Amino acid sequence: MxxxxxxxxxxxxxxxxxxxxxxxxxxxxxxxxxxxxxxxxxxxxxxxxxxxxxxxxxxxxxxxxxxxxxxxxxxxxxxxxxxxxxxxxxxxxxxxxxxxxxxxxxxxxxxxxxxxxxxxxxxxxxxxxxxxxxxxxxxxxxxxxxxxxxxxxxxxxxxxxxxxxxxxxxxxxxxxxxxxxxxxxxxxxxxxxxxxxxxxxxxxxxxxxxxxxxxxxxxxxxxxxxxxxxxxxxxxxxxGGAHWLPVFGGIEDPEAPHRTVHKDYWAVLTPQIRPPWEVYVNRSGRRFVSEEEGDEVVRGRALRAQDGQVFWVVFDEAVLREAPDLLPAWGADGVRARAGRKPPVMAADTLEGLAAAAGIDPDGLAATVAGYNAAVSGAPDELGRRHLPLPIAEPPFYAVENHGTTLxxxxxxxxxxxxxxxxxxxxxxxxxxxxxxxxxxxxxxxxxxxxxxxxxxxxxxxxxxxxxxxx
Ligand SMILES: Cc1cc2nc3c(=O)[nH]c(=O)nc-3n(C[C@H](O)[C@H](O)[C@H](O)COP(=O)(O)OP(=O)(O)OC[C@H]3O[C@@H](n4cnc5c(N)ncnc54)[C@H](O)[C@@H]3O)c2cc1C
The missing domain is CATH 3.50.50.60 (FAD/NAD(P)-binding domain)
Structure with a gap:
């Protein structure tokens, strides 16, 4: 020794x-x-x-x-x-x-x-x-x-x-x-x-x-x-492992699986800071928690129940143009410049094309967006959301892949x-x-x-x- x-x-x-x-x-x-x-x-x-x-x-x-x-x-x-x-x-x-x-x-x-x-x-x-x-x-x-x-x-x-x-x-x-x-x-x-x-x-x-x-x-x-x-x-x-609850959102580094990009490049998904203009959908194309839910434990639990703890923030060109920046470090032009057919930012001229690029169920996404747009026009929102500024209707359509993250x-x-x-x-x-x-x-x-x-x-x-x- x-x-x-x-x-x-x-x-x-x-x-x-x-x-x-x-x-x-x-x-x-x-x-x-x-x-x-x-x-x-x-x-x-x-x-x-x-x-x-x-x-x-x-x-x-x-x-x-x-x-x-x-x-x-x-x-x-x-x-x-x-x-x-x-x-x-x-x-x-x-x-x-x-x-x-x-x-x-x-x-x-x-x-x-x-x-x-x-x-x-x-x-x-x-x-x-x-x-x-x-x-x-x-x-x-x-x-x-x-x-x-x-x-x-x-x-x-x-x-x-x-x-x-x-x-x-x-x-x-x-x-x-x-x-x-x-x-x-x-x-x-x-x-x-x-x-x-x-x-x-x-x-x-x-x-x-x-x-x-x-x-x-x-x-x-x-x-x-x-x-x-x-x-x-x-x-x-x-x-204690079973008590895990993910943090709601974070962008995985496309070059380094399981690691996030620097937090400055994460989307602002905190409704108390930036009321939502987008919808959040799971692999089935369905919303799984109100985008206005501000309790980290409630939305962490909802995200934990999703397959792979992955979700997509879906919006369109009008939202990108009109809304406060979702990704302040990139700005709207940075989002457009990064948009493609692979994570983290996917874009397509149709919702079907967007679903295919992201790996989301296309029928589920179409139904979700139709329901959300109806709520923007005055129908009750399925999750009780009240901030409904614009429909998701103007191509190109965008999806930013987000993950449940762990500190x-x-x-x-x-x-x-x-x-x-x-x-x-x-x-x-x-x-x-x-x-x-x-x-x-x-x-x-x-x-x-x-x-x-x-x-x-x-x-x-x-x-x-x-x-x-x-x-
Ligand atoms: C981005 C981020 C932000 C956070 N913010 C907060 C916050 O604001 N407040 C809060 O309360 N918590 C926060 N946390 C959690 C908190 O910072 C950590 O839980 C805490 O600092 C861990 O302290 P530690 O001494 O246990 O481990 P560490 O500070 O990580 O130290 C462990 C050390 O052990 C070394 N090591 C590992 N394996 C071996 C080995 N086999 N042999 C020798 N050395 C080894 C590592 O290299 C490391 O240097 C945050 C975590 C992250 C990731």
């Missing part, structure tokens, strides 16, 4: 960075193994929105809030499906995490604290959403220097481009790690191993296996779920209150801990989406493990 460490942290992201920093502060020798060439993990692409109650930042703004109220809101948003013990641990300690960032010089956006960041999430009962001036980068910018100083002080070693490939296990406990990187395969001893390797937004096979859905995601390319698999091989229990992944390893990984029988695996998205977003949100309940719990649990929780 090459070397023995007090703690090995697997993944230098949202959870792993604070785990390493706080463990070093406690005098531990820490090895950080990171699959990517860069540290930062999902923080480098995340919105970085954090929820926390009782923070100094709230106090500065006169917001009187408590972890108990935060806990109650999160459990209500999750319809009681989140893990109450983990939510309690997260909400009780969230303020400590946000205050820590505050001490490090985190630059809060002037718009926070607020009850919500955007319309994707239910509003909280108190203004407890916190975010920085530069999304997740604002967090990375204050934490990464802390890691660098721990490295400079000799307490921490970081191995970038190196992956956990296995765990040394015996007598019910983990004693070390097998890692693979530029220097080949190595074994290291460990007093404790913290799995902070994130989710599986880059593993469509695992996603299908755990969540019975099609993965399309903007997530980290190194979020391959290795640690989920490795924990499961030791008997660790995976749970955090729902399934994760079960842990106890000390964040020790549990077997299917509920026994803790000695020396093996987990923090962050590897616990599964469902543990904090159920099927819903509780705002800021990935980033704050990830950092909080990393901080708590680094500070000695469970040891």
């Amino acid at each position: 090459a070397e023995r460490w007090d703690m090995v942290v697997v993944g230098a992201g949202t959870a792993g960075l604070p785990a390493a920093v706080f463990a070093a502060e406690r005098g531990l020798r820490v090895l950080v193994v990171e699959k990517s060439r860069r540290v930062g993990g999902t923080l480098l692409i995340s919105g970085g929105q954090m929820s926390g109650a009782g923070t100094r930042h709230q106090q500065r703004h006169g917001v009187d809030d408590t972890p108990e109220e935060h806990f109650r809101d999160v459990m209500a948003f999750s319809e009681g499906r989140a893990d109450p013990d983990l939510v309690r641990l997260a909400t009780d300690n969230a303020a400590g995490t946000i205050d820590w960032l505050d001490e490090l010089g985190f630059e809060f956006s002037p718009d926070c604290p607020a009850v919500r960041f955007n319309h994707r999430h239910h509003p909280y009962s108190k203004a407890r959403m916190h975010w920085g001036t530069d999304a997740g980068d604002s967090i990375a910018e204050v934490i990464i220097p802390e890691l660098e100083s721990a490295v400079a002080g000799g307490a921490v070693e970081v191995m970038p481009g190196t992956s956990l490939v296995g765990l040394d296990h015996g007598a019910g406990a983990v004693h070390g790690v097998r890692i693979e990187g530029p220097d080949g395969l190595q074994e290291h001893g460990a007093g404790a191993v913290v799995l902070a390797a994130g989710g599986y937004t880059a593993n469509p096979v695992l996603f299908e296996e755990l969540s019975s859905g099609r993965l399309v995601s903007p997530g980290l390319p190194t979020a391959t779920g290795d640690a989920h698999r490795i924990a499961a091989e030791l008997g660790g229990r995976l749970r 955090p992944t729902p399934a994760g390893v079960a842990v106890d209150g000390g964040l020790r990984v549990l077997t299917a029988e509920g026994r803790p695996i000695g020396g093996l801990y987990a923090a962050g998205e590897i616990l599964g977003s469902a543990a904090f949100s159920g099927s819903g989406a509780a705002a800021g309940m990935n980033v704050t719990p990830a950092m909080t649990f990393g901080r708590l493990l680094g500070s000695g929780l469970g040891s």
